[in-house]
Amino acid sequence: MSxxxxxxxxxxxxxxxxxxxxxxxxxxxxxxxxxxxQPCALSAVEIEDELRARGEATGRASIYRVLDLLVEHGLAERVTVGQGQARFETVDPTGEHHHHLICERCGRLVAFDDPGLERAIDRVGQxxxxxxxxxxxxxxxxxxxxx
Amino acid sequence: MSxxxxxxxxxxxxxxxxxxxxxxxxxxxxxxxxxxxQPCALSAVEIEDELRARGEATGRASIYRVLDLLVEHGLAERVTVGQGQARFETVDPTGEHHHHLICERCGRLVAFDDPGLERAIDRVGQxxxxxxxxxxxxxxxxxxxxx
DNA sequence: ATAGGAACGAGAATCAGTCTCATATTGTGG
DNA sequence: CCACAATATGAGACTGATTCTCGTTCCTAT
Structure with a gap:
């Protein structure tokens, strides 16, 4: 969710x-x-491929560097959906955040937010x-x- | 938590x-x-090392096969804690389950369960x-x- | 005991992610 | 406009986890 x-x-x-x-x-x-x-999270490899496909080929190291930088500054979030690769997506500047729900049939990744869930998590931490x-x-x- | x-x-x-x-x-x-x-989740590599240390060296492929099989049958769970490796742990036959909390300072992995959190998740699904x-x-x- | 399907293991292959290092860009101060 | 120092970039080697391949070994139902 951008x-x-x-x-x-x-x-x-x-x-x-x-x-x-x-x-x-x-x-x-x-x-x-x-x-x-992007409507939802992309993996580094997808970014690399997509850029190459557009004729904007970009070094892998640079892609990971940029991604790390964005995460470091709270501009993007690392989402671990599957087994082996991280996905990245933009973080809304207003501070709102959300979670994901993945359909194991079709692979669709959907974002949602839920205040009740956030509250439950806060309580667990306490x-x-x-x-x-x-x-x-x-x-x-x-x-x-x-x- | 076994x-x-x-x-x-x-x-x-x-x-x-x-x-x-x-x-x-x-x-x-x-x-x-x-x-x-095990008291908590182990990675495949840890399993391989631990078995070798006990003089029960076991092929890597077999370890991953067993782990997949266990997950497939709901006997174990794949816990993705870090960036690069999956961890596995037993699933209680009674159906009870729990979640994890990882300390980003010391790396300690702790299990917990929380009915309030479970309820919040159920509600989100609905x-x-x-x-x-x-x-x-x-x-x-x-x-x-x-x- | 034996056939045929499972299970195994060694090591090669793959794949995401990291590192290195030489080169290219950027922005600042003069 | 120029020089320079800091930063950014890219090619490709490297790492570490996981998967694949394939010949061998083990189980177990006849």
Missing amino acids: SANPHAWSEHARAVLARAGRQRGGARERVIELLAR RLGMRVERHDVLLRGACERCE | SANPHAWSEHARAVLARAGRQRGGARERVIELLAR RLGMRVERHDVLLRGACERCE
């Missing part, structure tokens, strides 16, 4: 990085632009005396279309 | 696999026995019209010791 306005996110991302003293660069620009217009800084929730099952 | 009674789990696992028409075999037996007595068959929850932060 922000409703892809442009807003990419602008925001550029601003945050500039403020952090980062110079601009082609690879970064390409990754940011691509990520900005109960266990742990400072929960982040949490990943992934629901697996059959989506409406596949049921 | 079942309170490791013996019960390994017996159960053997029974389920026998019922499924699987033959017995040394590698499987070794992995099941090892898994049965609200979204999805049949949620499984769910993964991972809380990341600082544990009491590290805070």
Whole structure:
């Protein structure tokens, strides 16, 4: 789930990085632009392939660097959906966040948010005396279309 | 978190696999026995090393095969904690399950369960019209010791 | 005891992700 | 506009986990 306005996110991302003293660069620009217009999380390999397909081939190392940088600055989130690869998606500047639900029939990945779930997680953290800084929730099952 | 009674789990696992028409075999037996007595999730590599250390060296392919088989039959669960490797742990035959909380300072992995969280997840599924068959929850932060 | 399907194991292959290092860009101060 | 120092980039080697291949060995129902 990218922000409703892809442009807003990419602008925001550029601003945050500039403020952090980062110079601009082609690879970064390409990754940011691509990520900005995605409806849901992409893996690094998908990004690499997609950029190459568009004739904007970009070094793998740069892609991972940009992704790390975005995550580090809270601009993107690393989503671990499957077994072996991480996916990345933009984080809404307003701070809203969400979780995913994956249909094990068709592979569709859907984002959702739920205040009740967030509250339940907060309570767990308190109960266990742990400072929960982040949490990943992934629901697996059959989506409406596949049921 | 294995079942309170490791013996019960390994017996159960053997029974389920026998019922499924699987033959017995040394590698499987070794992995099941090892898994049965673990307090928490082990990675495939840890299993391989631990077995070798005990003089029960077992082929890597067999370990992964056994693990897949266990997951397939609902006897074990794949827990994706970090970036690059999966961990596996026994699933209690009674159906009870739990989630994990990882301390990002010391790497300690702790299991917990929480009915409130389960209820919140059920509600999300209903609200979204999805049949949620499984769910993964991972809380990341600082544990009491590290805070 | 034996045939045929399972299970095994060694090691090669794959795949995501990381690292290295030489080169190219960027932005600042002059 | 120029030089320079900091940063960004890319090719490709490398790593570590997992998967694949395939010949061998083990089970178990006749």
